[in-house]
Amino acid sequence: MYRFVLRRLLSGVLLLFVITTVAYVLLYAGGGDIARRIVGPTATDAQVAMKSSQLGLDRPLLIQYWEWLTKALTGDLGRSWFNGQLVSTGVSSRLSVTISLVLGAVIIAALISVVIGVWAAVRRGWVDRLVQFVGVMGFAIPGFLIALGLVSLFALNLKWFKATGYVPMTTSFGGWAATVTLPIIALSIGCIAAVVQQIRGSLIDALRQDYVRTLRARGLSFNRVVYKHVLRNAGGPALAVLAVQFIGLLGGAVIIEQIFALPGLGQITVAATGQGDIPVVMGVVVATAAIVVIVNLIIDLAQGWLNPKVRLS
C-alpha cells in the first residue's frame, strides 16, 4: 500500500514538473518581445532594453527558468509585471473560491449521479430512456449557457438569488451558500450528465455478474447487493470519469466565475491573459496543475480502496 501511494506521489510530482517546465518555456519563449509589449509601441528601444534587463528577460531562458524554479520551490512565484503584487498571494487568495465552487459541484454531482444512475440501471424501461435523453441534453448544452439561463431566470426575473457577488464561507455560511448555489448548479449539470451515463453503464454490466446472483442466493436483499457490492465494483470507472470531469470543471469555473462575478482563479486568469501578465499566468498554471495532481492522487487512492487488485499489485 505504501509503495502504491509513493509511486503515485512520485508520478504526480513528475507530471507537475513537466507541465510547469513546458508551460514556462512556451510562455516565455513563445511571446516574442515581451518587454516591448509591456512598455508599449511608443517607447524607445532604450526603454525596452531597460525594461527587459529589469525583468531579467535578457538572460538565457534556461537561467531564467532555473531561477524561477528554485524560487517556486520555496513558494515564491514572482511578482505581477503590471501591479507588482506577489503572484503567490494573488493566486492563493482566489484559490479557495474556485475550489469551493468546483468541489461543491463535484460532490453534488457524485451524489446525484449515484442516485439517478442506480435508478436508471435497475428500473430500465422508460425511466432509463428518460435519464438517457436528459443526460444527452445536459451533456450537449455548454455549462455557461445553463449559467446564463439560471441567472436570467432565478436572479433577474424571480430574484431568488443575487446575480453577482461573493460571501466567504468563513464570514457567513448561509451567505456563501446563497452566492454559490446557482454557480454550482450550472457547473454540476454537465458533470452529472457524464457521470450518470458511466454509472448506469457499469452498473448494468456489474448487475449481470455471477456474484450478484450468488450473493442474493445467500439471502442478501437486492438493494443491499446493489448498494454494497455492485456499486463498489462499478465505482472504479465512475471515479475515473469524475476525475476527468473535475479537471474540466476547473476550466468551466473560469467562465462561470465571470458570469456571477465571483473573485476566483478565473477572474485573475482572464485579467492576466488580457494584459499578457505572464508571471501571473504561470502562477495560475502551477496552481491548476497542482490541483490536478492532487485530485488524481486522491482518485487513485480511492480506486485502490475500491479495488484490492489495484492496491495489492
Place this chain on the structure above:
Amino acid sequence: MTGAPLPLPASAAKVSLFRKLLIHPTGAVSLLVLFLVALASILAPVLAPYDPNASSLKDVLAKAGSEFLLGADSAGRDVFSRLLFAGQFSLAGALVALTVALVIGVTAGLIAGYHGGWFDTVSSWLTGLLMALPGMVVLLAARAVVGQSMWLSMVIFGVLLSPAFFRLVYASVTAVRNELYVDAARVSGLGDVRIIGRHILTVVRAPVIIQSAMVLGIAIAIQAGLEFLGLGDRTIPTWGSMLNDGFINIFKAPTLVLWPALVIGLVCVALTLLANAMRDELERSRGPVKKGRKAAPTGAENASEKRGNAAVVHAEEPSSNHGELLLEVTDLGVGYDQPDGSTTDVVHHVNLTVRRGEVHGLVGESGSGKTQTAFSILRLLPQDGRITGGSILFEGRDLAHLSEKEMTKVRGKRIAYIPQEPMSNLDAAFTIGSQLMEPMRVCLGISKTEARKRALALLAKVGIPHPERTFNSYPHQISGGMAQRVLIAGAVSCEPDLLIADEPTTALDVTVQAEVLNLLRELQEELKMGVILVTHNFGVVADLCDRVTVMQSGRVVETGPVRAIFNDAKHPYTRKLLEAILEDTAPRGPLVTAGTPRELNGVTP
C-alpha cells in the same frame, strides 16, 4: 466516445449510415438543423440586410422591429446580420480545431497503434500530458502569448482535442492489428501504407465520424466561451462575442443575449444528438447482442413436441428414500420476454420432487433448461426471465408466488446455491471472510465475532489448509478449487434444507473435481440436506445421486431412481447421454482397478 472497434464492411456502412440517419427521428432533425445553420452562414452576404460591423450611434440597443429584425447591439449593429456572419467565423473556427485534431490524432493513433515501439510510448505519454490540464486554462495561458487571434486559439484547441481521436484510433488499430485478415494482407505482400489504408482506416472510419460530431460541438462551445470572456478578436463577429455583448447589456436589453445563446445551444445539441443517432444506427447494424442462455429451437425439440409431455417415469424402488417431501415442482414453465413483446419459452411443464436427505441429479446438455429450472426455484432468473406457469411448493409454500421480501428470507437460510464458475461468483472487492460473514449476519442475526468464528470453522471444515489466511485473502489471491470450497462453505453456512448445486465441478481441474464431490457428499450427509445437482455428467450422477431427472430442450424426458435409469434407460436421449459416458470410459478399462469407482467417476469428463 466508444472505443470499441466496429467490425463493419465499411464501404457499405458509410452509404447506408447516411441513409439510415435520414429516417432516424433525432438524426434527421439534427442533420436538418445543422444544414440550415451552415447554409444560412454561407449565404450570409446574400441574406444579411446590413453590414455586420456597420455601427451607428443612434441605433444603440435598438428594439427588434421592422428596421432591425432582432434589434441592434450596444454599438448599434444589426443583430440578425451579425448572427448570420458570426456563423461563418464560429463554424469555420470549429472546423479548424476539428481538422487539426483529426490530422494529429488519427495520424499519431495509426502510427502508434500499428507500429507500436517508442512512438507508441511517447505519444501515449504526450496524450496524458495534453489531457492533464483543463483546456480552458491552457487556452487562456496561450492567449496571453499568442494574442487574440481566434484562428490561432482554435489551432491550439485542435491540438488539445487530438487525444480524443488518438485514443479512439489507437484502441481500434491495436484491436485489429493482429486480426487474421490483416496478417493475411501482410503475408500476401501488401505494404504497410496499403494495409493501413485498406484494412485499418475502414475500421476506424465510423467511430471517427461520430467522434468528429462530438468534437465539433465541444469546439463551438469552448470558442464561444473564450469570446464570451471578452478575450476574442473584436474585429470579427462571432456567436461568443455577441453573447458577451448581450450579457454586458443584460439589464438594458435582456433579449440581446438570447439569440446567440439559442444558436450555440441549438448547434451543440444537434451535434451531440447526431453523434448519438449515428452510434445508435451503427450499433443496430451490428445486430442485437443478446446475453443469457437460450434454448435454440432444434429438430429435437420438434420431435419432443410431438411426444407431448410424456416423460418416462420409472417406478420407485423399495430402497428409495422415503423422507419428508422437501420440494415439489409441478408443471413449471419459464419464459423470456422479448423486446417485441412476445415471450420465448425455455422450460416447459417441468415436474421435479426432492426429499430430505436425497440427492437429485438434473441432467442434460447445455440449453436443456436445467439451469433455468434451478434459477426459478431460487427465483433468481436473469433479467427479462420469469416463471410463466406451474408451482414450486417448498414446505407447503408456493415459491413461484412468494413476494420478493419473503423470498429473500428463504434464500440462503432455507435454500442455498453453489454456482458453476468459482471465480466470477466471488465479489472481487471484498475479502473471502467478509463475504462469508455478511450473509450469516443477515440471515442468522449473529454478531461479528460469532460470524467470524463460524466462518473460520466452515473454512476448516471444507478442507482449506490455512483458514485464517484464506479468510483475510481477496478472491484473486486464491485458486479456483479453493474458491469453490469457499462457495460451498458459504452455501452451507446457514445450514439450509435444500442445496442447489449448478455444475459445481465443471470449471475445476480434474484432480480437484473428485475432492469437491467428496466434500459435497459429506456435507449432504451431515446436514441431511436435499440436493439438486445440476450436471451434464453421468459420472457425477452415478457417484452422488439417488434420483435423476433428464432434461432436453426445456422438458423432462425421463426421471427415476438412479439405478433404474442406468440399467433401464427408456428414452433415446437418455441412452445417448449414457452411451457418451460409456464410450468415454471404456478405453480406460485397466485403470478402473487402480482406483475406487468414485474417484474415477469424478474425473470422467
